[in-house]
Amino acid sequence: MSEKQVLSLGNRAESRKDRVIAAIARRTDQRAIILLLVVCVVALFVDTTVFTAYGATLSFIALTGLLALGLTAVILMGELDLSIASILAVSGVVMASFDNVAIGIVVALAMGIVVGIINAFMVVKIGINSFIATLGTLFALQGIAFVVSNEEPVRIGDSQEDIEAGLAFGDELIGPFTPRVLLFILAFVLIHLFVSRMRAGREFYAVGGNRQAARDAGIPVNRRVFTGFMISGFVAALGGVINTLELTTADPTAGGTLLLASFAAAIVGGNLLKGGRGSIFGTMIGVFALGIMTVLLKFQGVQVDIQQIFIGGVLLLAVITDPASVRDVAQRVRVLFTEFNKTASASRPE
């Protein structure tokens, strides 16, 4: 018995190393980390303004990042939420429609949660694919934003004080951080803790990995899907509120460029669109990597279409270099070689 224990201790020392290696191998965000390092090193050599003007860089990253964080909560369960950009637009318009800004903010945030519930209801209760369900809400909310705003940008509040308060919202609050950046960091911490430390959050992975198995294990799958969509909706609405306050105007067309950028960040961050694999931390790294790269390209005066080629290239690289894809390709190559060798030896004259 004791010998067994000694042996197991020896094994444990060895297996700890294995476990570390396995833990690193299990991480889904290595590619994002490598990309971030590469981008930072390039930026150091090319143009350090990306770092010295970190306020602008962080601000650029924060809005896309906020949407990407909420989106990740849904992606982890193997679902998609295409409505986030429209939630951002409509929440801003709804908020600006109230003379009292505080009431407007509360209503806008509540609306984000309600849209999340509607999305989840369609996915869970009616059984509509989340891509189609949220595509529907994307269009519906876009229309609502136009109707509510009378197809024009809507100024916040009813006084010059409200406008000035909105402008002040874009000022630095703690150190170099504006409220936008602070709320982004807060959202990251809360969602990360929820997904990694709380049981309900950890169950997102089980729901995304194998929904039936999760159900069999007693996980309330439907409730988790509802939670995920509510987080996504709330965070998108928060983005709309921040955007509207900073611009002092709600733009019914806002968010057009944010949807794909936030998906790109989540994918580059190592989140598997099929669900079950990924992390909020990975998304954060993905957001920073793509954000710093974009800001660097902007500082260099690179045209938008060329910027998109860079982002598209990085996205493809992230997908192609996914360990699972690489393993699949390696396996296929091995099979191909084995078959080729068999054929070659069979055709060789004895």
Add this chain to the structure above:
Amino acid sequence: MSAAHKREKGRNMRINRKSMMAAGLAATAALVLSACAADSEEEPVAEEGAGEEEAMEESWTVHALLPQGTDQPYGGTYLPPMQEAAEANNIELTLYNSGYDGAQQSSDCEIAVAAQPDLIILWPAVGDAVTPCLQAANDAGIPVTVTNSDVPAEVQDLTAAYTGPDTYGQGVASAEIMCDIVGDEEVGILQVNGATGNSTAIDRRAGFQDTVAANCPNVTILQEEPGDWGAAPSQEAVADMLTAVGPENVDGIYAADDTMVAGAIDALKAQGIDPAPLYITSIGNTELGNPLVLNGELDGTVFQSSSWDGENAINMAVQVLNGEIPEDRALFMPDVKVTAENADDPAVAPEW
């Protein structure tokens, strides 16, 4: 405060800010620190050393915040003259394209202000949303000139000048053509607007509707929809409106630009309606619109020269950079009406 004083103040602020930022970064990353410290320490020396050379041949850095680029026909012909003018005036020009997303342009503006250029040229994506950008540039001592679409009146004092079309006036000119050709006849027309929320779209709509109401109230706008500056969305919008109001009630169409009027005419043809007898006007006199005027399908359009627009954005920037405050804040592009009578005149040859 003169523009030169503002620039000097801005430069001092920039140097201070750089030092502070470098110090902050020292606490977080040694690698970044070394690069930043070198950057922030070396730059002022380089600027001082280059003082005499600069005096001999002054060069500037200008960031242009645009909502479109070569991805749009107008931007495609606006940019080359702008870039040529920039080169001729020793301006290092950095271009941004927000794709008509106000939030994106706001982020672009923060980046542009952080880059501390000598001047920012702004073409607002969403007119009402530019206040924070203008405020930030003003705080940093960076002068801003506006191109193509002006900013709202209440924030115009944060800008040095405007060059470009009189977007409201273009709507007026197109309405005047409509009123002229309609005469006293009672007619019903459809209206196709530009992208929702876009300041040019809002101004042209207002200019057209105000003028119609004042000059020819016998023209009734039966229905209006956005055509998003594109032929396909416009065609779809007109097809929907024809169905809604009944083709027999439609005597004409106003579209806020030639690309959209081409889509509108296609929608008429798709329903078997000959556009020639209808009263149709638009704005642009583009390579798409001018032939429509010549073949009689489009009764009139208003010439908008993209090359004038791009070139004068730089010319005005140079004027401001040289400390010459323009007497009139706005330099408007002439609104030339183009009808069958002058459509083949080389002076109004389409550019885009």
